[in-house]
Amino acid sequence: MPRRNDKPAVAVVGATGLVGRELLSILATHRLGRGEIRLFASERSAGVTLSIGSRKLQVKRLTTEGFRGVDVAFFCAGAHVSRQHARLAAEHGAVVIDSSSAFRMTQDVPLVVPEANADVLAGWEPPGIIANPNCSTIIAAVAVTPLHRAAGIQRMVISTYQAASGAGAAVLEELKQQARDFAAGRSYTTRRIGRQYLFNLFSHDSPIGAAGYNEEEQKMDRELRKIWDNPTVRITATCVRVPVLRAHCESINLTFDEKLDEDDARAILSAAPGVRVIDDRTANRFPEPIDAMGRDDILVGRIRADSSQPPGKGLSLFVAGDQLRKGAALNAAQIAERVVGEVAKTGA
């Protein structure tokens, strides 16, 4: 059931969270936000008023009725909420863009990073659910897919440097609070994080499976292989939280099927959509989290042939991306724009 959509009616579930708020800032400036916007959250946050450009909108409590007439429903409220409401929203006719992990590995649900696999949306018919990948996955996919297309990635070793924002607003606030605690000579506030985070780092705070990988690491592996529709790429990740506010970095080491030298890789990345190369060896300027904050592009640098592999067969990169923006809200909005655009193109 294709439909118009110059001014789609948009719903944001989890509007008061970090990803929800980032999405509102995107809707304020993108054409996707020109129509009706409905904001939903849990009972606790209902009644709050949020701004989208010059509009002020009240957040409502999430009900299934609320999806009636909605064209695009963004779910940014965690897997539990998505499992409960996303299918119902789709049944009401909405295109659901789900930022939680609930449907990412579900077979019929596309998992999309537009720069990497927009083609999977070609035959897709609304309504239904499209999954937005995990933030670390999106950041890696944007940086690495152009190289994968050129030379075929055989193996990928990733170590992440992940920001506090990925753990939610309360953790982000507590990290800032710990800096104030330090300055005041007080003991650290650890109500949310349970440990000193300022001047420290720790293994990613997601449960660890039987094989010793935490969920974040498993997501990177599974999701990248689904996005590339390639079950044989071998991926191992080590995910670490560092005391940074909202951009993730990733140290990525690649082994290729075909040969790809450093200059060709740099040229490919310089021309790649969604990528900005920052790779100034003389000035020692490479991607940093504070440069990635608030930016749409994924920053890529430290591009160099891997001396531990045969010439042309390996490459290392260092990548930074805003975890809330391209790593979550912006990618969701871009998926929606593709689908709305696709529908417009196929007529109706």
Place this chain on the structure above:
Amino acid sequence: MPRRNDKPAVAVVGATGLVGRELLSILATHRLGRGEIRLFASERSAGVTLSIGSRKLQVKRLTTEGFRGVDVAFFCAGAHVSRQHARLAAEHGAVVIDSSSAFRMTQDVPLVVPEANADVLAGWEPPGIIANPNCSTIIAAVAVTPLHRAAGIQRMVISTYQAASGAGAAVLEELKQQARDFAAGRSYTTRRIGRQYLFNLFSHDSPIGAAGYNEEEQKMDRELRKIWDNPTVRITATCVRVPVLRAHCESINLTFDEKLDEDDARAILSAAPGVRVIDDRTANRFPEPIDAMGRDDILVGRIRADSSQPPGKGLSLFVAGDQLRKGAALNAAQIAERVVGEVAKTGA
């Protein structure tokens, strides 16, 4: 010319620096510090009084004369000072333990991590220079050599999370100052670091060579191969500074020649000298910089079979070590103890 030494006369060059001060705290409690101790520094720091246990000693300006009668001279003042004075100190009869990069790759100079290659000291005759490896190298060597002995490391991919202390006292202080600046709502003090470091991270601040690797990364590669006396091990590192005070972390991915499964690796590491395994998957407790601070041991955790390699052929680890202590001063002291001990054993 072997000699006694129950109470060796010890000199510390660069006594007022971070590594020098750490060495004094070690001399205060180790038998190595029971004899005469002479402290040297640049003209700028001469005259300062430092404590070693209950002793108070004045720092003198470094002169070649000052080494007369010294048994062990620790150089902790940078490659420039070592190049100027270390050979002269050795000519005066001292065993020089040089913590700078000046002689690490010099053919006749042993490069030693006692847990990894104490055997190279067996035939070594004082006086002369022994080089103390780079901090990141020492931390990796302690953690990984036991596995190298068991199964032969074929390839090693490292990403580091390095502390401010490695860049010196002024940078460490400025990072703390930036936390105070943040709390006060002031713009960041960047006199030393030239950038925001709090809530940020950046590629290691050492010059980058033609192949795109910075000096820290080249050191890890070269030095580990020298320590293992194995030019064919393939090593690639990505070195990054994170806003942490004084312990370095390293995410290490290994490929073995022989098979080594996860349980055997854990057993080997649990029994390894200088290693403490912290690997509690249920409580999500793994090595963290604040746990490594001030400790002699290298903390090792996240021990897991690498799912991207054939069973038994690959392993990942996450390691933390006090960069100033085992990563520098303690390792230097341990080398000296070995040499003094060796001399004592061989009589004289």
